[in-house]
Structures are given as C-alpha cells and as structure tokens.
Amino acid sequence: MNEHRLKCFVAVYEQGSVSAAATRLHMTQPPLSILLRKLEDELGVTLFDRSGHRLVPTTTGELFYLRAKALLASLQTMRRELREAEQGARGSVRIGCATAASLFVMPDVMQALEADGLDITIHVQEGEAGHMLQRLRERGLDLVISRSEYATPELETRVILDEPLCLALPPQHPLAGRDRVRLRDLRGDRFLLHQSPLGTGISDMVLRACQNAGFVPNVVYWGGETLPMLLMAHRGLGVAFAPQSFGRLATGLPPLVALEGVQLRTHLNLAWPRQYPLTPTAARVRDLIVERFG
The missing domain is CATH 3.40.190.290 (D-Maltodextrin-Binding Protein; domain 2)
Known part of the structure; x- marks a missing residue:
C-alpha cells in the first residue's frame, strides 16, 4: 500500500464511480479498477460492494476511508514540517x-x-x-x-x-x-x-x-x-x-x-x-x- 493507492481509493469513494474518479485523477478507467482490486487483495478485505450499478462502500470501506484521509493528511503535514525543519523554521x-x-x-x-x-x-x-x-x-x-x-x-x-x-x-x-x-x-x-x-x-x-x-x-x-x-x-x-x-x-x-x-x-x-x-x-x-x- 502506498500513497498513490490511497489517493485513488479516496477519489473513487468520494466520486462514487471508477469513471468519475479516473477523470479526477487524470487516468483511464481500467488501470484504476485494477489498482482497486490490488489494494483489496493487499489488505485482504472488500472495500466496495460491486453488485449494483454503483460502487457502494462496505462497512470496512467506510472505516478505511476515514483512516486513509487521516493518513494522507498526516503525510502532507509531515512533508510540510520536514520542509520547515530543512529551512530552519521548525x-x-x-x-x-x-x-x-x-x-x-x-x-x-x-x-x-x-x-x-x-x-x-x-x-x-x-x-x-x-x-x-x-x-x-x-x-x-x-x-x-x-x-x-x-x-x-x-x-x-x-x-x-x-x-x-x-x-x-x-x-x-x-x-x-x-x-x-x-x-x-x-x-x-x-x-x-x-x-x-x-x-x-x-x-x-x-x-x-x-x-x-x-x-x-x-x-x-x-x-x-x-x-x-x-x-x-x-x-x-x-x-x-x-x-x-x-x-x-x-x-x-x-x-x-x-x-x-x-x-x-x-x-x-x-x-x-x-x-x-x-x-x-x-x-x-x-x-x-x-x-x-x-
């Protein structure tokens, strides 16, 4: 699991479909679908219910979204703090x-x-x-x-x-x-x-x-x-x-x-x-x- 996969999952969750998320991420739909499957395989859980016409987050997917958003925010904060430390501002x-x-x-x-x-x-x-x-x-x-x-x-x-x-x-x-x-x-x-x-x-x-x-x-x-x-x-x-x-x-x-x-x-x-x-x-x-x- 890396930052790119987290961002892709968050985009799909927030857009409600792979196609809309692909547009937001400036990528095509098939690679994004493959990436989601690999993420689920890596985690050993199901993040979306694919039985209908829309992707519906599972309970596990809901929890993972909260954790992914927090982790992405933490990574962003860490990068800012490291830049500030490098510049002597922190x-x-x-x-x-x-x-x-x-x-x-x-x-x-x-x-x-x-x-x-x-x-x-x-x-x-x-x-x-x-x-x-x-x-x-x-x-x-x-x-x-x-x-x-x-x-x-x-x-x-x-x-x-x-x-x-x-x-x-x-x-x-x-x-x-x-x-x-x-x-x-x-x-x-x-x-x-x-x-x-x-x-x-x-x-x-x-x-x-x-x-x-x-x-x-x-x-x-x-x-x-x-x-x-x-x-x-x-x-x-x-x-x-x-x-x-x-x-x-x-x-x-x-x-x-x-x-x-x-x-x-x-x-x-x-x-x-x-x-x-x-x-x-x-x-x-x-x-x-x-x-x-x-």
Whole structure:
C-alpha cells in the first residue's frame, strides 16, 4: 500500500464511480479498477460492494476511508514540517545562557520568533561558563551566550551586547547619590566581585583598574551571578559592579552609578562550534541573535 493507492481509493469513494474518479485523477478507467482490486487483495478485505450499478462502500470501506484521509493528511503535514525543519523554521534549539542573556536577550529572541511565525522551541540552560562551553563542545548545547571572553580555535564567537560597567553602592554609602564615582574613592570599601574561572571577565577589568588607581581592593565575596551581588550591595555588605542593562530591572536594587576617569565596558558573547555545522534551526536562531544584537 502506498500513497498513490490511497489517493485513488479516496477519489473513487468520494466520486462514487471508477469513471468519475479516473477523470479526477487524470487516468483511464481500467488501470484504476485494477489498482482497486490490488489494494483489496493487499489488505485482504472488500472495500466496495460491486453488485449494483454503483460502487457502494462496505462497512470496512467506510472505516478505511476515514483512516486513509487521516493518513494522507498526516503525510502532507509531515512533508510540510520536514520542509520547515530543512529551512530552519521548525525545531528546537538548546542555548546556554548567562543570567544577563536570559534577562536581556532571550525575551527579544522569543518575541522575534513569534512575530516571524516560526515554530521553534528554545531550551535554555543557565550555568557557569566553563560548564556550558564544555556542553557545547560535546554537542549538548547548540549555542552559548556568556560574558566571559575567550579565544579558542574550535569556537566561533560574536559580540552581541556591548555596554558600560557601572557601580552599585549601598544606600548608606558616603558617595551614594552621586552621578559618577572614582575608583580610588572606593579604596576602603569591601568589594563584591564576579569570579572568572574561564577567560577574562568583569573582575579582571575591575582589578586591573583598581591597580591602575593605586590600590588593591578588599574582595570579600566572589560570585558567579550579578543579581545576588546587587542585593548584597543593597544590604550594605559591599560595593558591586554590574553592566548598565541591569539598571532596567525592577526596584529593590541599588541604582547604578557611572565610573569616572575609567572606561570599563563589558559584553555578552555568542559562541557556536566551528568544527561541525549547526542544524538549520540553530543557525536561524544564531543569525536572528546576531542581526538583532551583533
């Protein structure tokens, strides 16, 4: 049994005669009659009662018509879905995201997918940059968006979000309320910094800038996420640093202040494997991210 035989049976059923069905199918009547007989022999059932002048579907034929129509519709849907998958318009993509990427990149990505009518499901995994990159190398992830900077021959990278690094002061800090603050004025403060186990990141910039300002900061906390450090700064536990985009978040966090006399910028990097091709769907999402943010 193949698709052509199913279509022929459906045509005969719906037209009520072999001759009318043959016209609809653009074929002659004898081959169509032979095809019907072969279909019945293959199935081992009688699909039509041929005792009168018209072909009358049997009870089995009625059931087979319902199943044949459903199967033909399913085949049509499958072909459409396969074409969409081939074009990157359908499927799923696994993305490793830094928290900032989940907050400030992925909402725009999801909005763009919906606006373009793409049937793409995004699976996001948040975690430490080194672990996510290892998952990328093992093909457990398709893309990674991380703040760490790294140069490795097996990965392609693209900067997708570049912004200033700002300062978060405790509410009772002597410098609170200022629009700009110099690093050297923080010499006696407790620092809450990001740890950078892979490549270079925010803490590397801050430590280098402090050294250029003539002091080594008193780091009392090393963390992997920006939000907890902002909450700690709000409780008066130290000064923290955050990309400017975090200033768009809800109240309850300390205001972000510009750094004076030093230009510190941080960015999110999109990474994907160089040694093997992305799926069409992953490539489409990558291109969408680069187009909107790169």
